Amino acid sequence: MTTTSAEAKRPGGSRVHVQRFGTFLSGMIMPNIPALIAWGIFTAFFIGVGWTPNADLATIVGPFIHYLLPILIGYTGGSMVYGIRGGVVGSIATFGAIAGSDLLIAQVNATLPEDNQLGQIHMFIGAMILGPLAAWTMKWLDSLWEGKVKAGFEMLVNMFSAGIWGFVMAVVGFYPVAWLVNGIMNALSSAVSWLVETNLLPLTSIIIEPAKVLFLNNAINHGVLTPLGLSEAAEDGSSILFLLEANPGPGVGLLLAFTFFGIGAARASAPGAAVIQFFGGIHEVYFPFALMKPILILALIAGGMTGVTTNMLLGGALRAPAAPGSIIAVLLQTAPGAYFAVILSVLLSAAVTFTIAAVILRASRKRDLEAMAVSDDAFGAAITQTEAAKGKSSDALANLRGGAATQAGGSGGPATGTMREIKNVVFACDAGMGSSAMGASVLRNKIKKAGIEDVTVVNKAIAALDSSADLVITQGQLTDRARHQTPDAVHVSVDNFMNSPRYDEVVDLIKAQHEDR
Template sequence: MIKLFTELKRVADRRRGVCLTRGNVMNVIQKTGKFYSRIIMKNIGIFVFIGLLSVVFQTEGWFPNEDIYAISQVAYRYVLPCMIAYEGGNLLSDSFGGLAAVMALCGILLRDPEAGIFGAMVSAPLGGYLWKKEREFLERDCFAETKMLFRNLLLGLTGAVLAVGEYYLLAEAVTVFAVAAGSCIGWILEHGYIAVLNVLIEPAKVFFLNNIMNHGILVPLGMSQAEQTGGSLLFLLETNPGPGLGMLLGLLLYKRKNVKRRQELATAAFTQAIGGIHEVYFPFVLADLGLLLPLIVGGVAGSIWFSVFHCETAGVISPGSVLTILIMAGRSSMLPVLGGILVSTAVSGVGSYLYLCWRGERKEVPQSEIPESEKQEELEKENTEMSGLERELETASEQEEKPMPENIYQNLHKIGFVCNGGMGSSAMGAALFRRALKTAGITGIQVGVYAADLIEEDIDLIVCQKEFYALNPQLHEKVCHVIAGFTDREEYTKLIQCIQDAQNGGTR
């Protein structure tokens, strides 16, 4: 699958002159996924609010109370869809675009309140994009004295037209889609095929698509299912920290004699289990893609356990830490959910350790004992052109060795830590770096966190992980300090040393 992805990318790169290429299609899919992921992540607090009320006050909760539980249902049916629509419209244009999206959503909510989240995902881009075009008209052709009047009239008219149009034209289609998606998920659960999804989920996570996979796909479907049954297994699929934790523990056991590596892996394992930040283990897998197999097997084992023991959580899990999962699991599912996490951890850990031992032994086999056919295959592989992913990773390595622009470290005012969503691993790295700056006594440098496609123009220096840099060509045009991992404190020590040398008149 990885080879197929990279080959498709290579073909697309060779056909840049063609209007519609596979690369363009992949780019559109990725941007769409990021759009929906971002508007969902902006409202994670409301998802957690609904989940907590459900866990505590539903019929099988800790303190059953129908009246308080009803608050969560109001939030699910009306407040959450409106907020998702608003964030989407605001993201595409401005706050007025968000209002247009909310007004448009009213048509779908009237027809079917149960399909509110799916309706919001339609209304958000529709209202936001339409208002963006209308705003351009207002700014270009409307007099300043009458701009406010025409803006309000046009906004009200746009909302009314969209609401009526969605009521008659889109509401039925959204309802059919919601029912079909629910039926499909029900069929998968009923026939025990839920574990097959991990074959897609684990590789997608490693290539920094975890937020898109979870918040863009699984969360909306899970919320729809939770509304009907009180909980959903879908919330556990991507957020399960077991596969990544097991892989890190397997690496830790294999590298136990390497003190520096052991400390780094122990930090990453703790961050994965307690902090719930999955991105910390992605670089280890990208450095050796063979580790994808035990990750997938561990995820499948956990999902099978969750399915057999009917595990579920009442609401969205964010971040995906063991503590958060147990809180959202509630009284009835707490122990079974913990068992599934432990099973996936054990399977992934044992598989990773066995794979590393096999790979190590393979490297130590004398050349005389390797069959000639295998020698020839390895030689041909070395002589063939590198795959797209390998080439990009090599480019990232070369970028690390290039000298930075003159005086870049001397005139630093704003540093941006960048990851896919701008809320997970980069936030952790930024926090560690702020602490390191404070310890070193360096002031006057602002440290922020950004998604890869939302980097501000006034950023002096970008800090990102090596593999993430390789997979995001738009970063190659910016001034980047590429590091091995956000949990590696030595990387921050080196960066601070560069800053101190520059401020003291030294050279890098």
């Protein structure tokens, strides 16, 4: 087990900063996915080309995406920074940007012929800017007069200061932010249109697939693809952009290749990971498989490009974002008449990734087996086999496993001890949902079976970590960010979310603390 003390080095780098930015964007979008799904259902049923057209109910669709969704995102972003107060001010500021954008569009349309009018620009990016900005500035202003307001006037000052600052930020949203976001959206829309017209949209997989395995996908998906896709879906009823990142085909293709041609622990865990990734939509489970042999990213790129090409040629598109990115969510959001294209795109992308990954794994199999024979992974596997043959675990074997894991920790060096009693274990991931919830469930069951009753195991987003965490478990690529959030906690890195030997080591550590009481 690789642990770090408060004095451990805290590496950073641009990747960590981009991950943190993507996590913040995800934190604004993910809680509002139910609203996006609701909007997608309204769209699927009631617009003119829907399953059951209804002109009256269809009037909900436009205001829903133009007003409600951006304001919800602005509120969420503001509340992340400064609670309810920040959320309210962020919502006011967001509404200012919506009104400012509408005015700009109306001014342009007044100069255009009636058959060539611009459509509305929805302020998702504006909400992601103004929500946190309005909340942060409100928090800073409140700090200026904190403790200086006379008793009995606190409510008056709080209410009027928030109202006045909300007014100021709404004006900021109305003019510069609306102008800026309209320009950004027009530029991005033109770029996407150019990629589609020149049949180059599949090239986006060259960026998206490597970004996913480095946990940078949220910045691309929630910062660019979702706002553009929603604007396109509002006009056309669906968008191919929702499938660029959410397609589960490349991931399941990679995991199936490991199932048939992998070795060691990776091969053993790949089938279960494939089920979770494809049907549960937790794409993070295949990231470690790609990271352990980075050349496999080429297989993911090829699969992603295949899926995008198929959807371009056959008209595959979704009505709204598929979240999580499972085949179930994808099919539920598939636009009417696009099922064949979408299903074929998933199957072909999985097949292409599987084929290329299988060739790579087969070509390197001999070398990988030789490397595993002298690696800590083989040592850990041998310990597991010995325990299985023995029919029970032993303290000696557990100690051996711990030694192997410590050496496998990489540049972090030997594990550092901690005198902190572990009462609260937190499994943290990017959004605090999929993979962290799964890992927490596995660890919670192991702790329960060990007879330990006074230790809690919860899952959170990395951004939500606080000082209450005694031990934090994260995927290796995310540990630096988690350590930055909670430097005083013990940190454990895992590669396999479902069946990592680190979980057993955590249980052993907690049991040892209980026995020493």
